[in-house]
Amino acid sequence: MALIQTSLIWVAYAVAIAILLAIASVFVFTYQAPRERAASITVISIFTTSALLATVLLLPVDVALVSATNRSKYGIKKDWATPDTVEHILYTLKIVYYTLYSLDAILCLLVVPFTYFYFEEYDDDAAEDGSQTVAQRIFGALKYTFFFLVLVVLLFLVGFFVPFAKGIKHGDHSTNLDYFKKLLSENHGERALTFTLGLLITLGTLIYVLYTAAGLALLPVSLIKSAPAVSAPSLAQSTASHLDANRERQRQLERRNEGREGGLDSRDRRELESLIREERTLVRRERLAAEASGEHRSWLVKAWNKLEAIFRPVKLVGGILLMGVALLIWTSMLITGIDKAKNSVCGAHCGYILGHINIFQPINWVLVQSSKVFPIDYVLFLLLVLFFFSASVVGLAAAGIRFLWVVIFQIRKGHTRPQALLMATVMLTLIVLAINYSVAMLVAPQYATFGPQTYCDLAPRHPGEQPDCSHDRAAIRACSELAENPVARDICTPSVASTFINRVTANFPFFGVVDFWAQFVFLGVYLIVFVTTLFRTPKLDYEQLDADLVEEEEEGLLASTGRRFNATWQDIAGRARKPNANYGATTNGEGEGHAADGE
Template sequence: MQTSLIWVTYAVAIVLLLAIASIFVYIYQTPRDRAVSVTIVCIFTTNALLATVLLMPVDVALVSSTSSSKDGRKKDWATPNRVDNIVYTLKIVYYTLYSLDAVLCLLVVPFTYFWYEEYDEEAAADGSQTFGSRLWGAFKYTIAFILLVVILFLVGFFVPVARKAKLDKHMDLDYFKHILAENHGERALSFALGLLITIGTLIYLIYTAAGLALLPVALIKSAPSISAPSLAANTASQLEQNRERQRQLEGRNEGREGGLDARDRRELEALVREERTLIRRERLAAESSGEDRNWLVKSWIKIEAVFRPLKLVGGLLLMVLALLIFVSMLITGIDKAKNSICKVNCGYVLGHINIFQPMNWIFVISSKVFPVDYILFLLLVLFLFCASVVGIATVGIRFLWIVLFKIRKGHTSPQALLMATVMLTLIVLALNYSVAMMIAPQYATFGPQTYCDRASRHPGEQPDCSNHRSAIKHCTELAENPVAKEVCTPSVASTFINRVTINFPFFGVVDFWAQFVFLGIYLIVFLTTLFRTPKLDTDQMDADLEEEEEEGLLASTSRRFNATWQDITGRAKKNYGTTNGDRNGSVSA
């Protein structure tokens, strides 16, 4: 019964993730360049990668359901065959999802990219481009990716496992013997996954670290300094003054043979540039206030204004959560660097936690009552996913210092959306490692499982810890007690990730030390964002982005609440004072 409930909860989460993936794609893609193939692939890929990482709490709940955390004993129904069936089912689901992620990332998304690029509207109109020609044009460019996948799995199939790991005395423990004993197919998949995780980690430590610092601060500073009605009224007033001044300068020019002098010419040019800025701002203010829109849009704008103060509270809570994640990762990293049983030889696998770690403790305690831990895990994954999206949107898709694509709400091209989807796929694979190995390592490996560390009175009888609570201990990789071997069942996710880091220590070492780089980037971006007032990019020709930055980032708290109230009522104050700064194209804070 409990097993069925766990799988039903996962199915509900998948449906929820499908809605989230659809909203994500809909919000970011540009309306005028929407392509059905791109939309479907992006939604399906995003849903698949989130489903992969959200299988972890299902994994933990299923293996933990076989034992009782109260007395450290295996439940009566949890026979070895039943436990093996649960683990085998989880393996099939994991291998299916991991393989699907790899195929989507390396084959399907590139093919969709080239399929969209091959479309020629004029050729399609006159009939010179057929479905077959377009299909072959996309496929021939995808051949290189097919060869890459084949080479990747061949290398993984034949590459020797780490000899140092096998020679390490700690590998004699049953837990590690089980990890090292795998077939060539598992080794090929482990190598491919390890490579993708490592590549994803390099992307993750830049984009997710930046987004983790920027997202809470962006929510805190999201209330505009001036309401949409006030902005429209201010802009109209400034625009009128601007045009009046232009008329005065042009009036001076009448009757002059040489025209305006150099000083007046420079002023007129500045006024023309300012006029364009004010016109763009006036248009965006009209859109923000819901003018010329239906009642549903206007109602949504007012509801958004009502709940705007909650963004401040939400931003503060997310900032606390981000700092908690930072502290937890730092503690685990120090613990692994100092107390790992085999250090570099096995990718810094930690036998058991030696330092109190808050995030791990929260998940272990909550996992005793399913689905509390699942809800918390879902919120954690969505937070990290949203942080990754914010990071990609802020930094952009770059090659070194060259910006290839920009990711912006309602203005993201199909090509940029597909590339962002690939990056998110790799980032989520890296998140899988980070959550399981750094944020909540004990929870991800054994959950709340415990064992009774006492000898039984009779051979074959399970020990009794009902009157000896101190003898109940949490399951760890290093537990060699016969009862622990029988009771403790490691999660499939942790086993698979540890298999990657132990059989291919290079991946484990790179992934582990990259976490410290992640923490360093997060700290730098967080402190910079916290104490540095963001500046408006006056050269940005995109009007809506320019005004979002101006309205969202340059404000005081009192002006924010005034703006919120005016947005709710839809009325602006009658007196609008304009300053020199306003006339130069910025809203006075």
Template structure:
């Protein structure tokens, strides 16, 4: 029975990884520019994103495996859950965790930089010289990657020799967090540093995206379908050029050139023609012409779900506000009730204030895989918010914008840099979810223990039966000193690992904890701002062309949405003979029509 249960948990994890691989592939293909696509960049980005999402989605597997060793209703270990069996489960989890964390670090610090320089060498030399050997290209990329290799070596050497915090607590839980193995200490230090760097990016980008994503879904939707846009644009462009030919033919051979009235009209037609050409190109790109089948399929899926954007946006807004409230409650609880404060990174012994998201996850964890599905949706929401934040703000150095992340227009270099940023952000999301969003769930899940002292009646001499005293069954906590709790409660490996980082290196814990309040502040500022201001970037068209389209009035908050949706799904336009409806005629302000 135990083998079947653990096997089902790992099968669910494998299914989730397959879904993540599809999501990562779609993201890369949709955002990268088709004119400059490189197989090496595409492969590395997909593998890296899949690995980092697989790392964070190991948390509910961790919770399910340790929770499977107990009977929550009775507050005791299952008969098969001997110390040896539990240690075997934890050892397997530790191998998977360390493998994924090490893979994330190697991909982020070595593989992605090498791929970046590999592509740079191809751009700079292969295009100018026309040919280049594999050896020269490899050495050209490797010589720049040497600096990152030295960085990794220095990082692990510092972690190997840096002293850890001294034990200042009597509780066994805190004593177990202090690392003795120097190799494990080096990995702990390296990941702690990466989480700290990722937390800074997480505060700036994910917080903004968490506020922008729901509001953008609510406030923007295309008012005309891409096929209809293309058909009407082609018709109007033909009329425009015909009118230009009429004006030029009528004034051919006339001394002094065009009359002033005709010259003004022709100038207006030329401006209108430029706008129509840009609109025609935008419509072609929106339909996915010349793009891969994945991009075209994604466009169809977007069109199918477009009518639900308003409802979906409201639901995401409520979820974001719930996350905000839950994080704020846990943050206040940690700041006020942590028994070690900054000395151990504000580890919270047990939850003192009701926290909604944590409560939902603890209840859902009793029936696997309900909590896994909810956790997958939560992680995807954070990931999508991070993408929207990076796309909205752009990749910057201080105030200088280096790259833009735009659908169908993202260069390989920008995609690789965004992948590194997302890797660091996901490490920070891992800390945020485990330590603030759902701390009890991420630490012990639904595990409970039997407090026999509370169940024992004063007059009874026989052992207490917790099943007949529900009040004696208590949730597991870090501060539980009861011998039964020590025997029954098994903390998850991810909570132990994150708490080990903050306990051994308190500086990382202090930065990560107080950065959560900065995250909430950035979210609140951006959310309030977007309520009174239309987002500059729509979530469907995260590119500069959409800004031009918005300025020309091609988007509207209401009207013709369902008709446009159906035309986008079928790919057929209903060509109108009359001029476009209000807001679509007279693009360039030309005076004349057909005479």
């Protein structure tokens, strides 16, 4: 029975990995520029994104495996859950965790930088005349990657020798609880990896605070405000009609002034200049409408555009639901943050580890209750992680990759350069490590540590036996780090993920303090962006055909807010009503033409 149960849990994880691989592929192919696509960058980006998501999604597997050893209905261990069996499960989980964490660190610090420099080493002219070989590109990339190799070695050396906490202070006395003692008992190799990943989590938290917080507020609002004010077919026909009228008016002016000495008079010259400027605007709008309607594209793109139009009402409802989920997550994080700040076992000395939850927290409660029936909690956790990941991508797309106020790269659908894609992958790797900390420590701390495990808070009738709560269900308690009953240490098994994260904050309290208080900054950034987006349309999901030509007013025609069901139907049908043949241009006293197109 135990083998079947654990096997099913690992099979569910394998299925999740396959889903993650598909999601990572869609993410990379959606955002990278087709004309600059490179096989090496595509493969590394997909593999790195899959690896970092797989690391986070190991948590519900971890919780399910340790919870499977506990009979939560009676607060006792299952018969097959002997100490050796439990130790084997934990050992297997540790191997998988250390493998994934090490892989993430190597990808982030070595593989991705090497791929970046390898791509930068490519020279078009040298490649054409055959003077540049693959070996030369590899050698050039290795020269620049050597700095990152030195950085990795230094991090591990610092982790070997840096002073770490000798004990955990609780008030005026040292805590003697076995759980906290185990956090400090580790060898030098574990401490080096702990320090390295603690540093990466802290760096990722700084990025997570800015990008993920903003994206968490922007993502639902962008779905709600995604319905266009003007359908693409209607805009294309209207623009074509206006463009024909504009050019006809220009020809009239030119014919009227043919043979006139001195050419156009001042009034006609101003009108002609205005028409020329307007013509450029209409040409840009025509290109934007053609891009939006999928003209000159494959049938697959056209079918996708129609499908998007059909599901616009669904996007609206989904945006409202996601907004509710985001607010629920924000509330849950705030509750846990206040609880930790007020009731932490050892405060800043161990990164605000919370012995047990003192205030009801909705997200944590839902996951704990759903974890009693696997894989319901796994599905919910997968959706939660993908929500955070999507919010991070939206935040990157909204702000771009920047240093202070200087934008280095833009992240846009179908227009992201290879270098930008690699840098975004590194940033997402660090962000996901921070998400792992945030979910485990603030969003769902009880779930991430013990899941639904319970223990019987009664003394056993005979030495060596488990306590019996079958006749006294009121004595069944939820497992926690501060369980005072000695029997709880044998019944409750903390997850490997929570133990590892707590080990980081207990051995290196500085990381724990920074990571914990950064969560409040995250909540503040989310609140500011959320309130702002309620009154201002986010400019997130648009195709920039020509960065120098497409202006904000053209974008507004296809991405303005409001529900326009007539525009939606026209996008589905692929045609619009016949526009009025009259151009509608008026001329002011100065003779300057203005299109009556609503601008």
